[in-house]
Amino acid sequence: MGKPTGFMEFCREIPADRAPLERINDWNEFHLHMSEEALRTQGARCMDCGIPFCHTGTLLSGMASGCPINNLIPEWNDLVYRGLWQQALDRLHRTNNFPEFTGRVCPAPCEGSCTLGMSDPAVTIKNIEVSIIERGWQEGWIVANQPKIRTGKKVAVVGSGPAGLSAAAQLNKAGHTVTVFERADLPGGLLMYGIPNMKLDKREVVLRRVKLLEQEGINFVCNTAIGGSDYPVEKLRSEFDAVILATGATLPRDLPIEGRGLNGVHFAMDFLAANTRAVLNPGTDFISAKGKDVIIIGGGDTGTDCVATSLRHGCNSVTQLEIMPQSPEQRAADNPWPEWPKTHKVDYGQEEAAARYGADPRTYLTTATKFEGDASGNLTAVHTVQVSWGKNEKGQFVPNPVPGTEQVRPAGLVLLAMGFLGPEQPLLDALGVERDGRSNIKAEYEQYTTSIPGVFAAGDCRRGQSLVVWAFNEGRGAARECDRYLMGETELP
Known part of the structure; x- marks a missing residue:
């Protein structure tokens, strides 16, 4: 696969990015x-x-090692090396419905477990994937392909x-x-409003794929919140033969310290989503x-x-506070290959x-203790303190303020980017x-069946906040089990 001596002859190269001061x-x-x-x-x-190992998708130390959707990476690497691009695309689509998304925003656990x-x-x-x-x-190799036969079964996602x-794409193929019901004004969920346009273009990439899915027969109903006056759950259950819940884990973790209610303190996702709407x-x-x-306040993507x-x-300045220490430059002894580095x-x-500004904006081992405001209730300052990590009386690692x-x-402006607690309830x-003890929908991995017959759950609402590629894994898996429920058997992978 590839050139037998290629790894000895060629160095790793990645595409250049536009100059930072230009692209901002x-x-x-x-x-x-x-x-x-x-x-x-x-x-x-x-x-x-x-x-x-690159396409194993195994969980090691709680993190993905290799590709969770088991992309046939060595096969399409070889095909690209030989210039057989259309065959490479066929291999890529066998496991991945939307490589244009993973090729842009996935953190690439496949590369973390590459033998080289x-x-x-x-x-x-x-980069080869995208x-x-x-x-x-x-x-023009990617065209709409409607299924030749319709089963007569109706599924709500x-x-x-x-x-x-991914669930909708697979079920439509079957x-x-x-x-697909979406409470926002445009489809895409996290892909549309959780990731900025400079990282994933909405019109040229996300809506391009949505348009193709519509041409293949999938119906998107936006501006519709299921469970309320828009669309009661009784109507959902009566009009569809099966339901897949893929609502994500969108309940943000808050920071309830003094001054939290001041003007200027916002959840990160509110900031990012509103910005994307303004760009569009x-x-x-x-x-x-x-x-x-x-x-x-918070790290991560x-x-x-x-x-x-x-x-x-x-902005005038930007500072990013991270409560954890800075990671090492090289793998630590307790983080061996093929674990995620x-x-x-x-x-x-x-x-x-x-x-x-001349420096990385991150400040490590630091947390906020108070938000300060003026007489009009507007944010003016953040009080912070450095922390050290140690075990409490229960043996749990906790941060302790350093006097x-x-x-x-x-x-x-303060933006709270501290992750998510689970799905909205x-x-x-x-x-x-x-639900399970973490407020996620209770459904076994690879089964995806909830406590209600005919209702399945997939993605972050089932497993908690995770990678986009795990969401694809689960959407495809839930579609497979939903198809089996409806038809008694399934040919979906």
Whole structure:
């Protein structure tokens, strides 16, 4: 697979990005593209592994090792190396409904478990993946394919994020009539409103795929919240033969400290979603960081996206507080290959902030203790303290304030990016579906059946906040089990 000696002859290369100080002036995607010759060279680095870990999708130490949707990575690397792009696209689509999404926003656990990565930089799997799918769109190889036979069964998918879209695509292929309900004004869920446009273009990428799904027969119903006056659950159950819940885990973790109610303290997702709406519809109201000192509390992709968005607004300064310590530059002894490498990374937002202000915006081992405001109730500052981690009387690791490290930081905007607690509960209450101890829908992995016959659950609402590629894994799996429930057997993978 690939050139047998390619990994010894060629170095890892990834496409260049647009210059940070250039790209913060617009909302366009910032990744550039590589030439076909360069991509074929990168495909040649694939090692013809006897046991390729890159497509295993195993959980090691609670994190994905390899691709959770079991992409046939060595096969399409070889096909790209040989210039057989259409065959590579066929292999890619066998396991992945939407490679244009994973190729842009997945953190690539496949690369973390690449065998070459034990001694050298891993194969550039993610970039080859997105290059294959974009070549397919450019060449006109990706066309709508409606199923030849309809089963007469109707399925409702509640939520049009990654899990919902993949479930809908698979069920439609099986011949069922699928309706996807979305409470927002456009389909896509997290893909539409949770990820900024410069990372995943909404019109050119997300809506391009939605349009194709519509051409294949899937019906999208937006601006409709299931479980309330819009669409009662009784109507849902009576009009459809089966239901897949793919609502995501959208209940944000709050920070209930003094001053939380001040004007200027917002959840990160409210900030990001409103901004995307304004990008798509200029003139729409949004939470602006222009001219403000911005403090982002929390790390991860959401924190990075808040940094990048604030810069594009023209913020005065941006600081990102992380309560955890900085990760090591290299794998630690207790984080061996093929586990996901928990190493220090500089993502696009931090790179842009460093170019704009001269330093990485992240401050580690630091937490907020109080929000301070003026007489009008507007945020003016954030009180912070450094922490050290130690065990409490129950043996749990907890942060402890370090005396003498208190600081008052000026702030006109605070964005809370501390993750999510689980799915929102009103719809689940209305359905009466059973939940687990973390408030997620109770349904066994690879079965996806809830406590209500004919109702399935997939993605973050079942497993908790996770990777987009796990959402695809679960959406496909729930579609398979839903098809089996409806037909008595299934041919879906």
